[in-house]
Amino acid sequence: MPGRGRCPDCGSTELVEDSHYSQSQLVCSDCGCVVTEGVLTTTFSDEGNLREVTYSRSTGENEQISRSQQRGLRRVRDLCRVLQLPPTFEDTAVAYYQQAYRHSGIRAARLQKKEVLVGCCVLITCRQHNWPLTMGAICTLLYADLDVFSSIYMQIVKLLGLDVPSLCLAELVKTYCSSFKLFQASPSVPAKYVEDKEKMLSRTLQLVELANETWLVTGRHPLPVITAATFLAWQSLQPADRLSCSLARFCKLANVDLPYPASSRLQELLAVLLRMAEQLAWLRVLRLDKQSVVKHIGDLLQHRHSLVRLAFRDGTAEVETRGKEPPAWGQGQREGEVGNNSLGLPQGKRPASPALLLPPCMLKPPKRICPAPPVSTVTGDENISDSEIEQYLRTPQEVRDFQRAQAARQAATSVPNPP
Amino acid sequence: MASAPGPERDLRLLAGCLPLYPPPPPTVGLLSMEQQETYLELYLDQCAAQDDLTPPRSPLFNPVVPYGMYILNASNPDTAFNSNPEVKETSGDFSSVDLSFLPDEVTQENKDQPVISSRHETEENSESQSPQSRLPSPSEQDIGLGLNSSSLSNSHSQLHPGDTDSVQPSPEKPNSDSLSLAPITPMTPMTPVSECCGIVPQLQNIVSTVNLACKLDLKKIALHAKNAEYNPKRFAAVIMRIREPRTTALIFSSGKMVCTGAKSEEQSRLAARKYARVVQKLGFPARFLDFKIQNMVGSCDVRFPIRLEGLVLTHQQFSSYEPELFPGLIYRMVKPRIVLLIFVSGKVVLTGAKERSEIYEAFENIYPILKGFKKA
Numbered sequence: 001m002p003g004r005g006r007c008p009d010c011g012s013t014e015l016v017e018d019s020h021y022s023q024s025q026l027v028c029s030d031c032g033c034v035v036t037e038g039v040l041t042t043t044f045s046d047e048g049n050l051r052e053v054t055y056s057r058s059t060g061e062n063e064q065i066s067r068s069q070q071r072g073l074r075r076v077r078d079l080c081r082v083l084q085l086p087p088t089f090e091d092t093a094v095a096y097y098q099q100a101y102r103h104s105g106i107r108a109a110r111l112q113k114k115e116v117l118v119g120c121c122v123l124i125t126c127r128q129h130n131w132p133l134t135m136g137a138i139c140t141l142l143y144a145d146l147d148v149f150s151s152i153y154m155q156i157v158k159l160l161g162l163d164v165p166s167l168c169l170a171e172l173v174k175t176y177c178s179s180f181k182l183f184q185a186s187p188s189v190p191a192k193y194v195e196d197k198e199k200m201l202s203r204t205l206q207l208v209e210l211a212n213e214t215w216l217v218t219g220r221h222p223l224p225v226i227t228a229a230t231f232l233a234w235q236s237l238q239p240a241d242r243l244s245c246s247l248a249r250f251c252k253l254a255n256v257d258l259p260y261p262a263s264s265r266l267q268e269l270l271a272v273l274l275r276m277a278e279q280l281a282w283l284r285v286l287r288l289d290k291q292s293v294v295k296h297i298g299d300l301l302q303h304r305h306s307l308v309r310l311a312f313r314d315g316t317a318e319v320e321t322r323g324k325e326p327p328a329w330g331q332g333q334r335e336g337e338v339g340n341n342s343l344g345l346p347q348g349k350r351p352a353s354p355a356l357l358l359p360p361c362m363l364k365p366p367k368r369i370c371p372a373p374p375v376s377t378v379t380g381d382e383n384i385s386d387s388e389i390e391q392y393l394r395t396p397q398e399v400r401d402f403q404r405a406q407a408a409r410q411a412a413t414s415v416p417n418p419p
Numbered sequence: 420m421a422s423a424p425g426p427e428r429d430l431r432l433l434a435g436c437l438p439l440y441p442p443p444p445p446t447v448g449l450l451s452m453e454q455q456e457t458y459l460e461l462y463l464d465q466c467a468a469q470d471d472l473t474p475p476r477s478p479l480f481n482p483v484v485p486y487g488m489y490i491l492n493a494s495n496p497d498t499a500f501n502s503n504p505e506v507k508e509t510s511g512d513f514s515s516v517d518l519s520f521l522p523d524e525v526t527q528e529n530k531d532q533p534v535i536s537s538r539h540e541t542e543e544n545s546e547s548q549s550p551q552s553r554l555p556s557p558s559e560q561d562i563g564l565g566l567n568s569s570s571l572s573n574s575h576s577q578l579h580p581g582d583t584d585s586v587q588p589s590p591e592k593p594n595s596d597s598l599s600l601a602p603i604t605p606m607t608p609m610t611p612v613s614e615c616c617g618i619v620p621q622l623q624n625i626v627s628t629v630n631l632a633c634k635l636d637l638k639k640i641a642l643h644a645k646n647a648e649y650n651p652k653r654f655a656a657v658i659m660r661i662r663e664p665r666t667t668a669l670i671f672s673s674g675k676m677v678c679t680g681a682k683s684e685e686q687s688r689l690a691a692r693k694y695a696r697v698v699q700k701l702g703f704p705a706r707f708l709d710f711k712i713q714n715m716v717g718s719c720d721v722r723f724p725i726r727l728e729g730l731v732l733t734h735q736q737f738s739s740y741e742p743e744l745f746p747g748l749i750y751r752m753v754k755p756r757i758v759l760l761i762f763v764s765g766k767v768v769l770t771g772a773k774e775r776s777e778i779y780e781a782f783e784n785i786y787p788i789l790k791g792f793k794k795a
Contacts, residue, residue, distance in 0.1 A: 135743045150744040163735055166728060167743070218727050219746040219763035359724050361764045373621065373682060378664070380688035389696050392646045392661065399643060 009033040068114065069101050075118040082141065083133065089125045096121040100156055116144050116152045123153070127164050132172035134223060169222060173208055176226050177201050180254035182234065189253055192241040195234055203233035206301045207269065213308060214272045215359035216265065224259040227251070228266040236297035243291060268360055275355055276300050276307040312357035620717035620769055620782045624680060625687040627712045631674040631695055631705040640670065643701050659694060666690040670698065674705075677713075684712055684775065715772040719782060721765040726792045730761070734788065750785065757781035761789070 006013055007028035014029040024038035065073075076097050080090040100106050100117060109117075119138040126133040135153070139146050157164055182189060183197045207229035211217050217225055231250050235242045247266060251258035270290045277283040277293055277300060286292065293300075300307060356363065394402065637657045641649035647659045647670075656669045666680040666687070676694060681687035691710060698705040727748045731740040740748040747768075750759040755777040760768040767785065772778045 135741075146744070150741075153741075153744075154739070157739070166731060166740065215724060215763070217742075218724075219742060221743055359763045361762075362724060376683060376686060378683065378685040378689055380685035380692075382689060384689075384693055384696050388663075389693065389700055392644055392697055393700060394643050394645055398645075402642065 005035065007031060007033050007035060066107075068111075069098070072097055072101070072114055072118055075115070076121055079118060079122050079141065083122070083126075085122075085126065085131065086129075089122075089129060089131070092128075093121045093125040096124060096160070096162075099160055103159055105159075106156075112144075112148070113152055115142060116149050117156065118142070119144065119149065120153045120156050124157070124162060124164055127167065130165070130168045130171055132168055132175045134167070134172070136223070167222060169208060169212070169217070169226075170205065172222060173205050173226055173229075174201060176223065177204050177230055180230060180256055182254050192238065193245070193253060195237055199237060200230070200233050203237065203297075203301065204230045206304065207233055207297075210272065210301070210304050210308070211265075211269055214312070214357060216268050216272070218359060219361075220265075221259070221261065224262040224265045225269075227256070227259055227262040228269055231262075231266065232269060232294065232297060235294050239295040243294060270294075273297060273300055275311045276304065279307050279310040308357075311354060313354035616721075616786060618719050618721060618782070618786070620719040620767075620778050622682055622715060622717045622775065622778070624714075624716040625682070625684060625712060626677065626679045626714040627681075627684075627687045627691060627710060628675065628677050629691045629695065629710045630708040631670075631676055631698060631703070632708050633674050633704050633706070635670065635672050635674055635698065635703055637670070637672050640698065640701055644697060659697070661690060661693055661697075664690045668694045670694070684715075687712065712773060714770065715775065715778060716768065716770045717772070717778040717782075718766065718768045721767060721786065721789055723765050723789075723793050724763055725761060725765055725789055727761065727763055729792050730788070752781050752784060754784075755780050759785055761785070765789075 005015065007015065007030065010028060010031040010033070012028055012030040015026050015035055016029045018025055018027050019038075026035040026037075027033070028035060073094055076093045077090055080093060097118065100121065106114070106117065119142045123133055123135065123138055125131075135146065135149060138144075139149050142149075156162075177200060178197065180200075182193060182195050182200075185191050185194050204226070208217070208226055211225050211229060228247070231247050234250065235245070245253075247263055248258055251262075267290075270293060273293050274288060274290065277288050277296060280299070280303075283296055283299075288296070637649050637651070637655075640657050640659075641647045644657075644659060646661060647657045649657045654669075656671045659668045659670055660666070661668075664681050664686040666678055668679070668691070669677040676691065678687055678691040678694065681690050688710060692707060695705050695707050727740050727742075730748055730750075731738045734750070737752065738748050738750050747760045747762045750761055752759060756771060757769055757777055758771045759781060760770075767782065767789075769778045769781050772781070
């Protein structure tokens with residue numbers, strides 16, 4: 001550059017201003033000799049002119065992983081190890097956590113939320129690999145509330161746009177059943193209660209499939225159904241010794257928590273089995289009840305497909321044709337008798353008329369009849385009479401009384417104890 | 420060709436290639452504005468009638484028709500298109516065109532298969548009922564106009580055979596009695612015609628807001644009104660209730676008010692006015708500005724059980740079913756933007772609507788889907 005001087009080495013005038021990293025230098029473009037150098041550091045007086053930039057406005061956030069995110073990622077890995085998940089799951093869960101962390105809403109969330117987010121990422125990973133991990137299990141591990149967990153889970157699925165498959169029931173059965181401590185004799189488990197794992201698993205699976213087919217699983221938490229099915233399977237494998245054991249005692253023996261709805265699921269399952277038993281001639285004469293039907297569960301399960309078809313008729317068509325009749329769905333037998341006279345068998349020996357195959361909530365009579373609301377002819381622009389409004393206002397006398405009463409109450413509460 | 424530039428030339432092209440039905444315009448060439456309008460209306464009438472009885476021809480057979488319409492519209496922005504209020508609605512909607520009126524998959528409907536498709540558009544098509552089953556009066560005009568607006572948007576994309584699953588290529592002989600159908604009636608009526616089943620969702624709750632446009636002294640309101648409760652430590656608003664219509668209002672010190680609990684839009688408006696009148700009588704210069712319905716909730720019963728697990732499998736991108744958290748399936752419909760809670764007993768709750776018609780439309784969209792899951 002003209003006017004800048006000459007290179008001391010070669011004498012050319014072609015000097016270029018260049019910066020070597022952050023240091024500005026005047027370099028000769030012919031021989032490469034550094035003529036002058038700028039300062040690498042700023043002086044105190046220079047620094048006085050600089051302005052502060054908050055961390056959140058600098059690019060530091062994007063360039064390094066924040067401590068909070070590091071902690072979260074560590075928690076994800078720990079959780080995967082505690083649950084003994086395959087190593088590939090860990091990487092996927094970590095990736096989800098990082099993906100979630102890119103959203104500002106998550107970055108600025110409370111620590112409790114970030115903790116639950118760890119659980120959500122692990123749960124989503126497990127679901128996508130058909131690993132049967134329930135939300136209840138994760139919440140117990142994280143000491144989190146199910147409501148909090150549910151809101152964050154729904155939020156994160158929507159935010160990341162993920163496709164999360166449903167819980168795999170078969171896998172859950174296998175995992176859950178294996179956790180029952182009934183496969184070896186121990187001081188708490190007498191020999192007659194010990195059961196073979198494979199037999200129990202296969203029977204439980206069949207019972208759960210039966211429950212699924214007869215509308216006992218849709219809309220309900222899956223775990224209590226499996227508890228009930230496991231109990232029935234266990235009982236039916238050795239009914240003579242085990243009929244005396246109750247569901248609660250069974251869960252205590254097996255060292256498994258008894259979920260509250262399990263007893264009602266048990267009753268529903270037994271009712272289904274009883275209906276199926278009515279279709280087998282040799283069982284019909286026995287007049288089974290909820291206790292004795294357990295002995296025949298093996299037979300019933302063997303023919304479950306045809307029995308279900310015989311024992312239940314499609315509730316859907318029935319419900320529609322009924323229309324506005326008063327609800328009498330619980331009395332499926334009565335309707336069945338009306339429509340089932342084609343068999344021509346004598347009354348006593350006829351198999352029970354098919355009951356409606358409906359979810360239990362539809363079989364119960366409705367709690368209250370909801371009358372159709374009267375058609376209102378309100379236009380929204382009617383005149384509002386003064387008297388109607390005045391009914392909502394206090395008269396001056398009432399206001400005074402109210403104020404006096406309020407003051408008296410204040411005085412009473414402020415004075416702690418009369419001496 | 421012709422030396423006349425622009426739209427006129429294209430009209431002549433159009434006239435030459437137009438199919439015999441509907442009949443070509445009376446004069447080819449420079450049509451006056453009014454003539455264009457009457458031609459347009461005539462054509463639309465016939466199109467609407469035609470749509471009702473026969474499936475529209477494939478765009479491959481009459482690509483010129485939509486193209487012609489497109490030219491007309493582009494060159495004459497003041498045609499009947501814009502003068503027609505309905506079109507304004509539909510013409511703004513090209514991005515998510517509602518092709519549900521098309522009698523498309525009539526054959527699919529008859530086969531009674533559950534919908535297994537991931538593309539929302541085809542899903543909407545298969546959801547829809549064939550127009551024959553629709554009563555002609557309310558939606559006839561919409562059908563006709565809808566056809567044109569959808570053709571306008573898809574005028575070029577519809578030329579691809581791949582997209583014709585929305586329009587069946589089955590030219591049938593025109594029905595001459597199509598014009599005897601019911602005359603076009605404007606707008607969707609307040610009482611919906613539920614073509615599918617006779618089930619009408621009942622409105623259960625309306626949430627509306629209004630601005631009283633004056634600062635309020637909440638303590639004074641709570642003191643002078645019998646039906647008010649005010650607990651500043653719990654919530655920073657007065658909760659007021661009236662008996663007729665049975666509603667609750669949250670009144671804030673800024674003058675804004677939220678009114679909930681009404682069963683219809685008119686009732687909500689009347690209730691809000693009553694609250695405003697109460698506030699007025701208490702001595703505040705309350706006005707009634709910007710009354711707006713913010714949310715409408717409806718519910719109904721389809722009367723058959725629904726396999727929620729199946730529904731979440733086929734409609735994964737819209738549904739969320741977590742039995743561990745909530746017994747119902749949450750279905751987020753895209754058009755109209757409504758959230759439906761579907762339960763195993765067949766009860767359906769629809770929420771998120773700003774208009775009553777959105778609730779009815781959402782239920783009509785969901786009913787065929789639910790019917791597909793009727794069999795146990």
